[in-house]
Amino acid sequence: MSEKQVFIFGAGYSGKAFARAGKAFARPKQGAAMILGTTRSSEKFEALRQAGIAPLLFDGALTDEIGDALNKTTHLVISVAPEEAGDPVLNAAREAIARMPALEWIGYLSTVGVYGDHGGAWVDETARCRPVSKRSVMRVEAEQDWLRLGGEIGRPVAILRLSGIYGPGRNALVNLENGTARRLVKPGQVFNRIHCDDIAGALWQLIEANTGGIFNVTDDLPAPPQDVVAYAASLMGVTPPPGIPFDAAQLSPMARSFYGENKRVANAAIKAAGYRFRFPDYRAAFDHMWASGDWRDGEARSPMKRG
Template sequence: MMKVFIFGAGYSGKAFARANAAGAQVVGTTRSLEKFASLAASGARPLRFEGQLTDGIAGELADTTHLVVSIAPDEAGDPVLSAARDHIAGKMPALRWIGYLSTVGVYGDHGGGWVDESAECRPVSARSRRRVEAERAWLDFGGELARPVAVLRLSGIYGPGRNAFVNLANGTAKRLIKPGQVFNRIHVEDIAAVLRHLAERETGGIFNVTDDLPAPPQDVVAHAASLMGVEPPPEIPFETAELSPMARSFYGENKRVSNAAIRREGFAFRFPDYRVALEAMWRDGNWADGEARSPMKRS
């Protein structure tokens, strides 16, 4: 039977645990004891990981067949490799596959052009440069172990509880206008499904996990507002917008990301673009937190 251990079982990891029709064992880590309840509710057995390999983690890793890493690297490198490299290499005899969740940020800026997995990585931010290094470290480590490693380069993640509806409802939605700027996105349920698809087939390689429709961010807000029956927020020129340095840095990278490689592996997206996804969440009433409810009435 498949046993999956997820280092860093946050938003995407919990989605994977919930979509467990095959009944695999799932263990996931978090840094916070306060998150144990929500992790357990998703179907994963929770453990705490703060950068050290505990006896509890080591015990669960002993018979793990599929390892998923969803923790960002820091200045010191990849935290999981730093803490558990020797253990993974020598004390995980059942290990058959490794999945590493990365970001399309590794491509940097391509002036709005299309990129696929063969494109040059031009990371702009320090965090994206660290991602490139971590990807390479895991791929090299997999080669040493003779185990397949799948690197999933994720676009901007959204889904229940994390979407334009929520931002409109709580008053934080903005329509920032930067001519020519587009972003790809990916629904969290499609991330979980890609992980399952690759894990079950024990497929390695680098894969963009992203939708079919790179689009200006203001279009997403406008579409969500239309579905809600509310007025969209006013347009704000990017140059005058109040943004955090991290938020502003995202707008310094402009590209259209292709998902052709994962489609060639036989994967079909449930939510191929933001319109399909928003309309489904609104129809199903699960946009706020994943629990079905009646949609907000149109004004």
């Protein structure tokens, strides 16, 4: 197998986790894959470099530098949200992507929001997409655009539908420490979640085999959000914030819209593709983050002092 070069459009939180995980997937004779990634701000270059990503600027226009990188890229990952005018990457670089001489595989990071509301019922990849929010409607359209392009150029496309992303620096432990944690209670409401390390692992699993298809990348335990905060508080040894009835809560329109979608998302397809979750549920992940001390920003630290 030839040496891999991965190009990430939109190398943010998940992209950096993917790059950090790359060393675990390095082959002895090949070493780690070359990983390049875009950001909208040069101020973020150093953070990308520290994660193992060669940074490039992308503000919606294809540059010569990006074009040169795409010509050597074997695996393309897209983690850029669609806009009213369509997918920004396809709008800027569709023709360049269609001509990529070394391209073997495309991965598109989407969201389980494409399923919409299913009244708390289980859904898998065969469920009909009935998105509620405009952003999820645009996600469905973007998924179809990428699948269509893959069919046109004869390359596998993997659509990864992600649930609520958390990990170091983004979790209920951090929210409890900084005083922003809330326990909103809406009877019957559940959400799935996914640790950023499992997004990274699932991506590498699909890349290694050049596997295409649609995959829910989500944990095994859809749970009420207030339970997650309570569990984090129990690890810290602090009193959880009081429950707030959902109807009485002051929320932004976007935050309120999340609670308008209630479903349990199954993940059998990504498991059938060979992936085994590092953190199958939030309890396992929080136990690890608290014990290792990496819950703040990814660096090993001592657990928060109590008292």
